[in-house]
Amino acid sequence: MKSLPQSCTQCFEEFKTALEDLRVYTQSSKSHPLTDNQTRELIINFEVAHELALKVITKYFEKEKKGPFSGSRDATVEAFHADLIDDGKGWLDMIIDRIQYNPVYPINTQKEFINNIINKYIRLLNRFEDKMEKELY
Template identity: 50%
Template sequence: MKRKELDCENCYAKFVEQLNDLRDLIQEGKRRGMDDRTRADIVRSFEKAHDAALETIAAYFRKQGKPPFSGSRDATVEAFHANLIDDGQGWLDMIICRIKYNPLYPGDYLGSLSENIVKKYIDFLEGFERVMEKDLER
């Protein structure tokens, strides 16, 4: 069964919901401490928020009549060129970090990924939120 594509506004609303969940988990982790379970919860929430951001980007360009992207890297580059995100390299680094976290690859990336989420990636997602909010208000 083919999944119905959401419009940009609905994708954005889903993204904001996921981002708020991530913010709550980060605040909870800062309050209680960052044990492995909290880190894993933050990573899962981040993945949902990042996926929702990429869906929002795809819907934004679909609304403009652009063809679908072949992957998250292409969507990220296009979003950078359209000024939807302000740190294209940082967003590409998020994608690479998520790939490295994949259980198919050796190494323990839970600590480094959760640390990057708290210190950097949340800021990238919040910047995207601000830009999209202004754009959708027009």
């Protein structure tokens, strides 16, 4: 059985759930050091929230009859120009950090990546949630 494509609003609801999960991990990291398992969970939750944010952006532009985009960078730049996000550089940094943080590569970027998630990226995702809440409802 074929399923219907998700709407922008449905994608946004999934994003909000993932962002709330990420908030739990970022808040707990402020009260005590994260265990290795919690660190992995924080990264996974961030990646899920970011992917869903990008999916919301893509669905929003589909609804507006814009796109398709060749990748996350193009969608991010277009979202900045459309005022869906307010810090284009910060969002592009998220993409770069995700690319650089790859357990396959020998570069150890995990500590900086975690720090950026907790101190920068969660704020960007929160502001995106606020903006999209106004756009969609």
